[in-house]
Every structure is written in structure tokens, then in C-alpha cells.
Amino acid sequence: MTTTLRLKTGLFDRPIPVDAASLSPDHTAGLTVREIADLPILVGRTTERAGDLFDIEGAGSEDLMIEGDLGSFSRLGAAMTRGRLTLSGAVGPRAGSGMSGGILRIEGDTASHAGEGMRGGALLVEGSAGVFLGAPLAGHAHGVNRGTILVRGDAGAMAGFRMRRGTIVIKGDAGPGAGTAMLAGSLFVLGRLGEGSGALMQRGTIMTARPFDPPATFLESGRSRWPYLGLYYDALEAAGVVLPAGARTAEYRRHVGDLSSAGQGEILILEAAS
Amino acid sequence: MEIDGTLIEDTYAEAFGLRVARLLITAESESWAMTAARAMTGFATSIVACGCEAGVEGPPPRRTPDGRPGVRVLLFARSPEAVRDEVVRRVGQCIMTAATSSCWDDLPSEETVRLGSLLRFFGDGHQTSKLLDASLGLLATGRVDARAGGAGGGTGAPADDAAPFRQRRIWRVPVMDGEFVVDDRCGVRKGVAGGNFLILGRSPQATLQAATRAVEAIGRVPGVILPFPGGIVRSGSKVGSKYRGLVASTNAPYCPTLRRTVKTALPDEVASVLEIVIDGLGVEEVQAAMAAGIRAACGPGVVRIGAGNYGGRLGKHLLRLRPLFEGRPAGDPAGGGR
Numbered sequence: 001m002t003t004t005l006r007l008k009t010g011l012f013d014r015p016i017p018v019d020a021a022s023l024s025p026d027h028t029a030g031l032t033v034r035e036i037a038d039l040p041i042l043v044g045r046t047t048e049r050a051g052d053l054f055d056i057e058g059a060g061s062e063d064l065m066i067e068g069d070l071g072s073f074s075r076l077g078a079a080m081t082r083g084r085l086t087l088s089g090a091v092g093p094r095a096g097s098g099m100s101g102g103i104l105r106i107e108g109d110t111a112s113h114a115g116e117g118m119r120g121g122a123l124l125v126e127g128s129a130g131v132f133l134g135a136p137l138a139g140h141a142h143g144v145n146r147g148t149i150l151v152r153g154d155a156g157a158m159a160g161f162r163m164r165r166g167t168i169v170i171k172g173d174a175g176p177g178a179g180t181a182m183l184a185g186s187l188f189v190l191g192r193l194g195e196g197s198g199a200l201m202q203r204g205t206i207m208t209a210r211p212f213d214p215p216a217t218f219l220e221s222g223r224s225r226w227p228y229l230g231l232y233y234d235a236l237e238a239a240g241v242v243l244p245a246g247a248r249t250a251e252y253r254r255h256v257g258d259l260s261s262a263g264q265g266e267i268l269i270l271e272a273a274s
Numbered sequence: 275m276e277i278d279g280t281l282i283e284d285t286y287a288e289a290f291g292l293r294v295a296r297l298l299i300t301a302e303s304e305s306w307a308m309t310a311a312r313a314m315t316g317f318a319t320s321i322v323a324c325g326c327e328a329g330v331e332g333p334p335p336r337r338t339p340d341g342r343p344g345v346r347v348l349l350f351a352r353s354p355e356a357v358r359d360e361v362v363r364r365v366g367q368c369i370m371t372a373a374t375s376s377c378w379d380d381l382p383s384e385e386t387v388r389l390g391s392l393l394r395f396f397g398d399g400h401q402t403s404k405l406l407d408a409s410l411g412l413l414a415t416g417r418v419d420a421r422a423g424g425a426g427g428g429t430g431a432p433a434d435d436a437a438p439f440r441q442r443r444i445w446r447v448p449v450m451d452g453e454f455v456v457d458d459r460c461g462v463r464k465g466v467a468g469g470n471f472l473i474l475g476r477s478p479q480a481t482l483q484a485a486t487r488a489v490e491a492i493g494r495v496p497g498v499i500l501p502f503p504g505g506i507v508r509s510g511s512k513v514g515s516k517y518r519g520l521v522a523s524t525n526a527p528y529c530p531t532l533r534r535t536v537k538t539a540l541p542d543e544v545a546s547v548l549e550i551v552i553d554g555l556g557v558e559e560v561q562a563a564m565a566a567g568i569r570a571a572c573g574p575g576v577v578r579i580g581a582g583n584y585g586g587r588l589g590k591h592l593l594r595l596r597p598l599f600e601g602r603p604a605g606d607p608a609g610g611g612r
Contacts, residue, residue: 057575103412120407120408120409121409121412122412122413124413136281145406146407146409147407147409148407148409148410148412148413149411164407165405165407166407167406167409167410186404203402205404224452225452227300227340227341227342227376227455228340228376228404228444228446228451228453228455229340230339230341230342231339231340231404231406231442231444232342232410233341234339234341234405234414235406235410235411235413235414236413237414238415238481239413239414248341264402
């Protein structure tokens, strides 16, 4: 049974940053409605009870739904390890921060730093994502390090910054600097790849289905088909992503780099797009 | 019991346990996948002297990890370590060398052995890996409780019947026609080897035709292989020999030319005997293959169907022939005889 938290209206007369890290299946599973209502939420500089902000339906389960305008709520689903968390609209920054399991589904847009420091689980963004999608947590060296992010819209600048493992899929366009300083992992951009993407890349794969001029520190290394991409495409199609025409069968132009870094990364550009 | 005028002897085949790995080989065409598979499963007829038993499993998979045509092979050896040694050697020399090929583990199991994690060194530092973790499975299924194959202990169902996604690490090794992609590890399970039946015919021609029909029928049974050339054995063996150090020797009671020399097992009208040896993922698969093969082999020119056994001293699986057609064994698809 789904536990539903419905945001009360008219709470704030002006936007106040809310740290909602306590709202995840890890914290609500197994609790009574009263216990969920007593969970602390940091609103501005004061700590409020969840029950003061939300109407709560259903005892705590691993299937949690939060409804309302969550644009000022940060760190929703932070550090979640299991269960399913569904956010019904646009959400604030750092959603899914440090998550390592479960499914976080955002039915609208998400602000910056979604999925930062992710170590597992799946983050699905039905809208668009802000800047620094899957980037490192503050003070950390690595961004996404296992786990999968799927953005059905566009993503802002620096998506996949310093990602270490895992998979990021952006169905729309990615802003400038996508995959900057990637250590490894896979970044799929089915739309346009922003300027400077792949810069300082060490290893890993960036794939794009649209024309793209890699940084000058990449070298073209020929055209070929890459059957291993089929493993990713199977999962994406199962998730309802419509692949670009020829994605499975066409050749890809491969650029290796960044030669100013370790130089073992690759940017694959669907040949039909070139 | 008779089937189409052929007597089914009241006897049993004696099968034994080996460890098994199942690989799926893909390539640009089914022809090239089969070429690689045939090469890999060469000289793998008998555990006695080949180090392993291996063969191409039919039917071909409906879907493969990379979407290209594929062929499955099963490889049997005495221990997980022996499976690893044989798989690494054979994949390295016969699959990696075959044009356009890739090699995938196709047997989800708790127990795994190294494969790509050893072969990757051929890349001389240029190899790269990809880790497709369980979260991709979450994406695909939308289920939090999704168990991505791999170490999850699956059912052994072929890839085309399983979930479309499995957690796996793959290695991409640069080769001269592109790259060779291989799974990091492959699953190993307990399998069953040595399922068999003997076709006793009135003439060499009729016996070979019957054996060929049996091989074709067994080729449609999933989860089994016929490790011998063309799926047929003419040199059936008995345990031991008059010569010291020889662990197996010719099955004299079934050799027509020794009819007057040794105590024969052959009726007067039998002029030729061929054996079908079957290895499978489990007893049910082997029994299903035996039933399909025997039913196809029976007919004019075939006097009787027997089986090779060693009085219960060799293996723990005693697969009786007649119950295969009486609906008694679990998983027997063949139905009754008469």
C-alpha cells in the first residue's frame, strides 16, 4: 500500500528552503501515521514536524508518494537505499542525493544536482533536470558511482560531471560540459550534446545521436558498429525510451580522448547524425 | 515395450554429474556464430581424454544480449576450476579469434568462474570494461524487487525466456576487426553427463539413418548437447581394459565382429550398433532428449534400443528407458509407447 504525503497549502507566504532528507522510504517504512507526522523537517532555520506540512495517508510503507509544489524542497529521497519514492511535480535541488538503492521517480522537473553522488538505484525524471546532474557531493571526488539516471527531458550544464560508474541517459538535450572529467561510466544523450562535453574525460563512454564536434583534444578513431550498446538499448526500450532511428544497426563515429587527460574515454556519434 | 516395431529394452542409462557452463556466442551472422561455436566445441567429445565435453545446443536463441544472431554451447567438466580452464582456453583461442564474435554467459548462477576477467589481458592495457548494474534492471522493470540475473540465482531459463536485462560486467578487448566483447564471469552449475541410448540395427545403413533421425530430434530439445561427432558414437566403451593404465576400452559385447569371440549382447539379426550420448543441464533435460531421440530412432531396420550402463558403479543417475514413454519421469514430453 502506498503512503501518501500531501503538502498543505498556504503554509509559507514566501519561498523558504526546506531540507526534506527525512522523506524517503528508508525513514517512513514501518512507521505509523503518527510516527511519520513526527519526522523532523528543516524549514529555513527551524525544525518542523512532517505532520505540520503534510496530510498523511496510510501507514509507512516502502512505497511513498509525495504530492504538492515541492520546488523549495531540497534533498528529497536523499540517501535512500530501497523502496519507491514518487514525487508528483517539480522538485527542488539535490533530489536523490547520495541514493544507493530503490527507485526515485520525479514526475516533473528537478532543480540542480539531482542524483549527486549516487551509488545505486534508479532516478527517473519525467521532466527536465537542472545543472550538475549526477555530479559529486560537495567535497567528494566522484559523481555518480553506480546507479542509473534517466531524464526524459533536457539536462542543464555539467551533467555527469566526474561520474565514476553507472549510467546516465538524457532523452533530450544536454547542456554545455556534459561528461566533463568523467572517470568512467556511460552517458547517453539522445538529443544535442552541449559545447565542450567530454572535456578532461579519462575513461568511459559518451554517446550522442545528434551531430557534435568534440573538443580539440579528442581524436577521431574511425567508424564502426558497437554491438555492446545493445545491452543498454534493451534496458532503455524496456523503460519506454524510443531509440533514434538506426541506433542499433548504424555505425558510430568514435572519438577518443581527452588526450589532455588519461585519454581513454570515447565519444560515439551516431553516424546517421553526422 | 515396442515403438514402431522396435523393442525398448528394460534397462537404464547410467549418467553422472559434471559441472556445466553455458555460453552464448553472437556474431554478424548465424553462420559465423556457428563457425565459432564449432571451433570452440571441437575435441570435446569425452571427459575421459578431452578435459571436457562440449557441444552446440539447439535450438538457437530468439534474442541475444547484443541483438545479433547467436548460438548456444554447453561445456561440461569435472570441477568449476576445470570449467574455467577449458572455457578460458577455448573462448580465447576459438571465439575471440573468430570474426565479429562476442561471447556471453548464459547460465545465471550463484557460482561463477572467471572468463573475460582473464581474457581481457589480451588487450594489453587497451581493454575497457562496462558494468551494467542492477539499477538498469530497475529502469527496465520498474520493480524495486527486481532481481537482476547474474548472481541472483536464476532458473537457468535461456536468455530469450528471461528478463531482458541482467546485471553483468563486460570486457571490450580491441581486436583487428573491432572489439571482442566477453562477459567478465560465467555461471557454473551441476549438470548431468552420460545420458545415452544404443541403437541396434539390422544393417549399418539402417542404424546410421536411425541415429541421424535421433540427432535431428534431439537438436530441437533445449538444454542438452550431443558431444560426439555428428552427435553419434560408434566406439562405445566399457570401463577398464586388459592393458594397465587404460581407463576405458571397446565395448566388446556390442561389437558385431566379436560376436563369436566374446559373450555378446547382440541378437543374431543385429549387424550394427550406434550410441547417442547426451549431456544436459539437468536430469529432466536429458530424459526429454532421450525420449525424443529414441522415438525418432525407432522404426524399420532398428531391432531394439538399449542403453549403456556399468551396473550402477559409474554414476548416480539411473535413467530407465521404458518409463520415458510411460509418463512416469518428470518432464517427459514424449508420452506413451505401446
